[in-house]
Amino acid sequence: MKCVDDFRLKLGRHELVPIIIGGMGVDISTADLALEGARLGGIGHISDAMAPTVADRRYKTHFVKEKLKQYKYNVKNADKSAVQFDLGRLEEATRLHVSRTMEAKRGEGMIFINCMEKLTMNAPRETLRVRLNAALDAGIDGITLSAGLHLGSFALIEDHPRFRDAKLGIIVSSLRALQLFLRKNARLNRLPDFVVVEGPLAGGHLGFSMDWAKYDLHVIMAEIYQYLQAEQLAIPLIAAGGVFTGSDAVTFLENGAAAVQVATRFTVTHECGLPEKVMQEYYKASEADIEVNTISPTGYPMRMLKNCPAIGSGIQPNCEAFGYLLDGAGNCAYVTAYNREVALHPDVKKISVKDKTCLCTHMRNFDCWTCGHYTYRLKDTTRRLPDGSYQVLSAEHVFHDYQFSVDQKIALPR
Ligand SMILES: Cc1cc2nc3c(=O)[nH]c(=O)nc-3n(C[C@H](O)[C@H](O)[C@H](O)COP(=O)(O)O)c2cc1C
Numbered sequence: 001m002k003c004v005d006d007f008r009l010k011l012g013r014h015e016l017v018p019i020i021i022g023g024m025g026v027d028i029s030t031a032d033l034a035l036e037g038a039r040l041g042g043i044g045h046i047s048d049a050m051a052p053t054v055a056d057r058r059y060k061t062h063f064v065k066e067k068l069k070q071y072k073y074n075v076k077n078a079d080k081s082a083v084q085f086d087l088g089r090l091e092e093a094t095r096l097h098v099s100r101t102m103e104a105k106r107g108e109g110m111i112f113i114n115c116m117e118k119l120t121m122n123a124p125r126e127t128l129r130v131r132l133n134a135a136l137d138a139g140i141d142g143i144t145l146s147a148g149l150h151l152g153s154f155a156l157i158e159d160h161p162r163f164r165d166a167k168l169g170i171i172v173s174s175l176r177a178l179q180l181f182l183r184k185n186a187r188l189n190r191l192p193d194f195v196v197v198e199g200p201l202a203g204g205h206l207g208f209s210m211d212w213a214k215y216d217l218h219v220i221m222a223e224i225y226q227y228l229q230a231e232q233l234a235i236p237l238i239a240a241g242g243v244f245t246g247s248d249a250v251t252f253l254e255n256g257a258a259a260v261q262v263a264t265r266f267t268v269t270h271e272c273g274l275p276e277k278v279m280q281e282y283y284k285a286s287e288a289d290i291e292v293n294t295i296s297p298t299g300y301p302m303r304m305l306k307n308c309p310a311i312g313s314g315i316q317p318n319c320e321a322f323g324y325l326l327d328g329a330g331n332c333a334y335v336t337a338y339n340r341e342v343a344l345h346p347d348v349k350k351i352s353v354k355d356k357t358c359l360c361t362h363m364r365n366f367d368c369w370t371c372g373h374y375t376y377r378l379k380d381t382t383r384r385l386p387d388g389s390y391q392v393l394s395a396e397h398v399f400h401d402y403q404f405s406v407d408q409k410i411a412l413p414r
Pocket of ligand 1: 205
């Protein structure tokens with residue numbers, strides 16, 4: 001009976017354990033978690049979501065305070081179009097986050113950064129260009145393009161000296177999205193080095209509509225695999241979303257996947273950025289406690305725990321400090337929803353906004369408990385402690401369980 005360790009992911013001259021810890025913004029997949037993935041011979045991801053905020057928390061910089069100070073005059077204004085990111089400061093924050101992580105890297109594995117196109121930051125092209133180039137400057141091993149079609153993203157870095165040497169890949173949820181990406185980038189003569197195929201059971205934003213349950217990762221993987229074979233395109237495919245055990249991973253690896261990308265099982269590890277109290281909520285969750293909803297202002301459905309504080313919260317938008325979801329015209333669906341509620345309830349002090357959430361603030365504060373579909377199985381991966389809480393795991397333990405387990409077994413911690 002095979003285990004994940006019987007396979008290797010080949011990326012250029014690198015031979016890796018075919019386990020990739022997926023990017024989880026905002027600093028849920030911390031540098032510490034990514035570093036463990038690399039140390040153990042696989043790939044770990046940091047996320048570039050809200051890098052200035054993350055740098056402030058980790059490295060005692062003041063990016064957020066400075067931005068808020070500059071735009072404080074606008075806090076009560078419904079129109080957020082004036083609130084812009086300083087590109088120089090954004091570059092500095094990204095470089096800091098990436099370079100500090102890369103300096104700490106040990107072992108044979110790699111560290112990638114997850115870059116979401118939907119973080120439009122009131123100037124989509126300009127800010128994404130800065131984020132991608134700064135990550136390459138700071139020595140990141142690879143970039144995973146996510147949350148968007150990224151039709152123009154390769155072009156934003158085509159002049160970077162590392163454009164052909166860094167590992168660049170994209171997350172897709174359908175063959176059509178991949179075909180579009182390949183067609184739009186054909187003139188660059190640079191294929192992605194890997195393609196993550198993310199199915200409907202993943203955490204975070206989903207690349208599906210609310211009919212996500214009709215889709216099956218195995219089917220999408222097979223479609224894309226056959227297409228690449230027919231086109232003679234040797235791009236490693238990585239299966240993501242609902243790969244909960246080493247045996248689940250082996251099934252994909254035996255059917256053409258070059259690796260798996262996993263995240264949910266790492267949300268209850270010491271290295272993960274979630275506060276321990278939130279990890280206990282993940283452990284406690286039953287299947288009925290998890291929903292896919294449309295409250296993210298990005299327009300993508302998102303999976304989360306129903307009891308998380310982000311749902312129904314009516315906090316004042318924080319765009320002057322954050323503003324990562326403002327589109328190119330300075331709009332965010334939460335700001336619109338919030339202003340509507342304020343206009344409808346002028347005398348109410350604490351309003352509730354049901355249809356959208358202030359994702360920047362709630363992700364920043366770990367109050368939006370996004371999670372994978374199988375979060376309700378996490379309790380089966382650990383032990384119950386005498387006080388009734390669940391034991392938090394080490395990333396090494398979870399990584400090794402994926403790497404060596406067979407027969408759908410899950411190793412419990414000591
Ligand atoms: C808490 C959490 C946050 C996530 N955040 C992001 C993100 O910021 N960007 C992204 O591309 N994917 C994100 N994902 C998706 C993961 O990177 C990964 O592809 C997917 O969850 C794998 O499925 P699994 O969680 O069932 O193992 C997130 C997943 C989780 C569980």
